[in-house]
Amino acid sequence: MLDSLGTARAALRDAARHTPGWLAIASLLLLAQAVLPAAQVVLLEGLIDDIGTDPWLALAGLTAVVGVMYPLGQVALSSTQRMALRLRLRYRSDLAYAAARLTPSMLARPEVVTDLEASQTATAVMDDVPGRTLQVLGAAVTSVMLCAVVWAINPISGLLVVAALVPTVLGFTVISQMEADGWPKVAAFDRRASYATEQLVQQRPGTELAVLGSGRKVAALVAAHRGDATQVLDRMVRKAMLVELAAALATALLFGGALVALVLGGASGAGAAAAVAGTISGLNAIRTCGYAFGTIITAAPQALIYRRFLASVPPASTQTVRHGVGEVCLENVSFTYPGAAEPALRDVSLRAERGEMIALVGVNGAGKTTAINALIGLLGVDAGRVLIDGVDAATMSEGERLGHFGMLVQEFGKFEFTLGESVGLGSPADVVPDEDVRAALESAEAGAFTRGLGLDEQLGQQWGGRGISGGQWQRLALARICLRDAGIWILDEPTSAIDAEAEREIFGELSRTRAGRITIVVSHRAWTLREMDRIYVIDEGRVVQKGSYAELFAVPEGRFAEIFDGQSTERDEAR
Numbered sequence: 001m002l003d004s005l006g007t008a009r010a011a012l013r014d015a016a017r018h019t020p021g022w023l024a025i026a027s028l029l030l031l032a033q034a035v036l037p038a039a040q041v042v043l044l045e046g047l048i049d050d051i052g053t054d055p056w057l058a059l060a061g062l063t064a065v066v067g068v069m070y071p072l073g074q075v076a077l078s079s080t081q082r083m084a085l086r087l088r089l090r091y092r093s094d095l096a097y098a099a100a101r102l103t104p105s106m107l108a109r110p111e112v113v114t115d116l117e118a119s120q121t122a123t124a125v126m127d128d129v130p131g132r133t134l135q136v137l138g139a140a141v142t143s144v145m146l147c148a149v150v151w152a153i154n155p156i157s158g159l160l161v162v163a164a165l166v167p168t169v170l171g172f173t174v175i176s177q178m179e180a181d182g183w184p185k186v187a188a189f190d191r192r193a194s195y196a197t198e199q200l201v202q203q204r205p206g207t208e209l210a211v212l213g214s215g216r217k218v219a220a221l222v223a224a225h226r227g228d229a230t231q232v233l234d235r236m237v238r239k240a241m242l243v244e245l246a247a248a249l250a251t252a253l254l255f256g257g258a259l260v261a262l263v264l265g266g267a268s269g270a271g272a273a274a275a276v277a278g279t280i281s282g283l284n285a286i287r288t289c290g291y292a293f294g295t296i297i298t299a300a301p302q303a304l305i306y307r308r309f310l311a312s313v314p315p316a317s318t319q320t321v322r323h324g325v326g327e328v329c330l331e332n333v334s335f336t337y338p339g340a341a342e343p344a345l346r347d348v349s350l351r352a353e354r355g356e357m358i359a360l361v362g363v364n365g366a367g368k369t370t371a372i373n374a375l376i377g378l379l380g381v382d383a384g385r386v387l388i389d390g391v392d393a394a395t396m397s398e399g400e401r402l403g404h405f406g407m408l409v410q411e412f413g414k415f416e417f418t419l420g421e422s423v424g425l426g427s428p429a430d431v432v433p434d435e436d437v438r439a440a441l442e443s444a445e446a447g448a449f450t451r452g453l454g455l456d457e458q459l460g461q462q463w464g465g466r467g468i469s470g471g472q473w474q475r476l477a478l479a480r481i482c483l484r485d486a487g488i489w490i491l492d493e494p495t496s497a498i499d500a501e502a503e504r505e506i507f508g509e510l511s512r513t514r515a516g517r518i519t520i521v522v523s524h525r526a527w528t529l530r531e532m533d534r535i536y537v538i539d540e541g542r543v544v545q546k547g548s549y550a551e552l553f554a555v556p557e558g559r560f561a562e563i564f565d566g567q568s569t570e571r572d573e574a575r
């Protein structure tokens, strides 16, 4: 109940801040609508009293009330809808900006992602709350005014008319509690169902599933998760229905009581007729109030998640890219994932200076990505330190630390915006000069296929734009890192989707331009390691070997030679 009141208050505050004009218009119209039932009672009583003498004034008044009732209701509804549209836009853009302020370590927490998704759903229902709140307030005004005019005819009836609000309010309070408990469960099932649905409807995974002929299995997962959500919703709706029925029965009894009190109270014929008409209008107002209140109650838990989420997001901070880093070290770093039996990193130390290219190699699951995540601060290490130019990175803010790095991850983004926008994302600056974008494209060996395109060329066929290959997408991702030009480049399998010729060119370019930065590469291809100043071989979370390409191949029983044994051409060449 308190949550619903808080939600209603916050929604009115938002409307006053972001759409004050429409809030004022909607409030006035709903207030005018709210006084009509009481005006009806007064005019009706006057009309019946004066029917034989001078009924014209009351008749004109009553005709005017009936005449404006319908259009007033319609215009009030349109005003609340226009208010809702403006608020929805505001809520959605506020959420987008909040999501943009999330740090990588926050995004790594599943509960943050769940809240982000629930907040997105919330924006679809929150916009309706100010209009519904005005309707509830209007119904309260209607009840109080009806109480006043019916009270003048029969005080007990007047009281009972207002008392009839109580079961509705109590009933919806109970429902509110049930929904607050149920919605988080529904959201969790919905999230899984939405994820599975995306795999079917998005072009790339959808096509992969269609080729495999396995889409049906994913559809079954969607159905199962939606089924679980429906079960929870179904239980909630069943209980709500029973509560609503009980509240409606109590309301009917109170109204019946008001009518009986009128009859037994000996009101005049005109007074009784007018009060009966008034109490029946009152019943309609309370029904509207119940529905509007129900909408607020349903929106309250979701709105609460939205507001809590927005409040939890740190304020915007502009990232400053650090270009010239002298040295970076991991010093005796150990880390165990929560719940894991074995550490993913055991006493790992590595070091690189400006101008050096180093590589991390190892079999799948050896700990390379974990070491990189420890380096950039995506996970808090259990022991050891990360030093950037001699400063313990743990003492830096997350934004400050990230400013030292440019990172190309294995699952790089394929941002289907314009070419200029997609590459421009490499820099946090709002405006990126076109020539910088072009230079970055050349450095990433993406010049040949983008030279004929304008930077305003839309990428992605689903938008009617240019379709490009997987390897070309990877070059655009690399172009972002070139554009960023941070002091430390981390390239996790940077050429995994790229053909051998372009791969050679990319590694040649990386080697030529290495002087001003530190380059850290994760690679499974032996020949790409030849240019490295040092290679760290990681196995089961430990650095088990380190040295140049030739030094490592010179130890036939070493782990490096074991891992790259199949790539013997390189081994021979190395010798």
Ligand SMILES: Nc1ncnc2c1ncn2[C@@H]1O[C@H](COP(=O)(O)OP(=O)(O)OP(=O)(O)O)[C@@H](O)[C@H]1O
Pocket: 337, 338, 340, 344, 362, 363, 364, 365, 366, 367, 368, 369, 370, 371
């Ligand atoms: N989020 C996680 N929670 C628990 N364990 C994890 C998590 N991420 C990775 N691991 C485990 O930590 C170990 C190291 O994983 P890591 O991803 O660092 O390997 P990798 O060397 O990068 O492998 P690949 O070459 O396949 O990318 C593995 O045993 C892996 O299963």
